[in-house]
Amino acid sequence: MSAEASSRYTGIAIALHWAMAALLVFMIWLGWNMDENEARYQLHKSIGITILFLALARLAWRFANPPPPLPDGMPALEKTASHAVHIAFYALMIGIPLGGWFMVSVSPFQVSTVLYGVLSWPHLPFTEGLISKDLYEIVEFMHGKGAWAIIGLLALHVAGAVKHEFGPEDGVFKRMIPGLFGKANPPALPARGVLFAFGGSLALFTAIAATSLIGAGTANSAAPPASAAGPATTIASNWIVDYEASEITFAGLHDGNAFTGEFEAWTADVAFDPDALAAAKVRVVVDTRSAKTGKKLYDDSLKAREWFNTAEFPEAIIELSEFTPSASGYEATATLALKGKPVSVPLRFTLDIDGDKATLDGSAVFSRKALDLGQASDASASWVADEVTVTVSGRATRKP
Ligand code: HEM
Ligand code: HEM
Numbered sequence: 001m002s003a004e005a006s007s008r009y010t011g012i013a014i015a016l017h018w019a020m021a022a023l024l025v026f027m028i029w030l031g032w033n034m035d036e037n038e039a040r041y042q043l044h045k046s047i048g049i050t051i052l053f054l055a056l057a058r059l060a061w062r063f064a065n066p067p068p069p070l071p072d073g074m075p076a077l078e079k080t081a082s083h084a085v086h087i088a089f090y091a092l093m094i095g096i097p098l099g100g101w102f103m104v105s106v107s108p109f110q111v112s113t114v115l116y117g118v119l120s121w122p123h124l125p126f127t128e129g130l131i132s133k134d135l136y137e138i139v140e141f142m143h144g145k146g147a148w149a150i151i152g153l154l155a156l157h158v159a160g161a162v163k164h165e166f167g168p169e170d171g172v173f174k175r176m177i178p179g180l181f182g183k184a185n186p187p188a189l190p191a192r193g194v195l196f197a198f199g200g201s202l203a204l205f206t207a208i209a210a211t212s213l214i215g216a217g218t219a220n221s222a223a224p225p226a227s228a229a230g231p232a233t234t235i236a237s238n239w240i241v242d243y244e245a246s247e248i249t250f251a252g253l254h255d256g257n258a259f260t261g262e263f264e265a266w267t268a269d270v271a272f273d274p275d276a277l278a279a280a281k282v283r284v285v286v287d288t289r290s291a292k293t294g295k296k297l298y299d300d301s302l303k304a305r306e307w308f309n310t311a312e313f314p315e316a317i318i319e320l321s322e323f324t325p326s327a328s329g330y331e332a333t334a335t336l337a338l339k340g341k342p343v344s345v346p347l348r349f350t351l352d353i354d355g356d357k358a359t360l361d362g363s364a365v366f367s368r369k370a371l372d373l374g375q376a377s378d379a380s381a382s383w384v385a386d387e388v389t390v391t392v393s394g395r396a397t398r399k400p
Helices: 011-032 038-064 076-106 133-166 194-215 296-303
Strands: 113-115 119-121 239-241 247-254 257-263 266-271 281-287 315-326 329-337 342-354 357-367 387-398
Touching (some): 011 038, 011 133, 038 076, 038 113, 038 194, 076 133, 239 266, 257 296, 329 357
Antiparallel strands (some): 113 119, 239 387, 247 257, 247 387, 281 315, 315 329, 329 342, 342 357, 357 387
16 A cells, blocks of 8 residues: 555545535435525525535645545445546536526526525526526426435445445545544645635635626615606606605515515605695606615515516606595505506605695505516415505705
């Protein structure tokens, strides 16, 4: 037996081996036990993407740090089998998460991925034209079978490790055991290429994550959007809206739990005189990218194609007309054009005009179905209730 043959894997290879083995087993369990639970789906995707980049780093590490040669006494066929299992493991450790990423990218549901609840992760590029239920189901099938392939290989792999441990050859198990477990362990090989393996993988990860940030645009700025949609307003505004003191919020039910959100960027032109209601007109331009719910997954999801589709429709227009007095204040028709198609609902509001100051509080109820929101993933409203209440609270000063 050569001196090299009794070397251990590098510490990094050993750490990666056991950490990834644990993560993979957990991932298979999680995949089978997601039970329509949104948090588990997100965790599954987060760990899966982590595994993908760990596997790439591990592969690069292996190129920079070839494993110690197998014991001389080991039959050639078994050496080949062992190598074949390792190669297949690498193919699965990269192929399964890549396939999972592809699956969610082509899924008609178009659910957003937010890694560990904090980092927006894009869909795979160039998959937009491939979105289809059929393709999703094929990839889903293969994803599930891939997990079984890992289980099958694991059985062979563990059987091999056990056989060689108790067989006539110099055991292999101790090559993969951390050095801290006893003196019987052979020394680890010298390690090199940390920057190449982990720097490279991290750089790739960062570059992909950055594409989401670039796509996020400037909607976070406090400044109201420059109105590009529709013809220039013809409203002769006689009120100046105090945006700091005003808000447009929305509320609904998601999986039985109430959620609320706010549009942080919008502008309004208001022509309103309580003595000339027939001539009153209000036009509000909302930056749909500025919707904030306090939960990153929802914020990202709202931007997606089946919801606000902010890439194509960055602005929503709300026009108020047909004002009439009502028992508790006023009623108007609110016409919302969110994705091109206008939908009209009644808006009820109270209005206090005190000298030059006006305070308005009102609400309107919209239907997701009418607005074509989330109709691909949840047309039957089993997750997100169909009714969404939009609440407006406005403060304005009369123009001098
Ligand atoms: C090595 C990493 C991964 C393993 C071992 C793994 C394993 C699994 C397993 C066992 C299932 C259950 C399949 C079934 O019910 O037959 C599953 C489902 C799923 N996985 Fe993964 N997965 C991995 C990575 C990923 C990644 C990276 C994503 C997406 C970014 C992903 C997305 C999904 C989705 C969406 C499902 C549910 C499919 C459905 O039933 O509609 N997975 N995964
Ligand atoms: C899903 C879980 C596992 C995967 C994906 C996996 C994968 C691998 C791979 C790819 C290698 C080659 C070395 C490398 O490139 O890092 C390897 C080596 C090894 N694994 Fe695993 N492994 C898993 C679980 C286990 C378990 C449970 C055992 C314990 C019996 C084990 C024992 C070993 C040993 C002893 C070696 C060293 C073989 C040699 O000396 O060449 N592995 N494993």
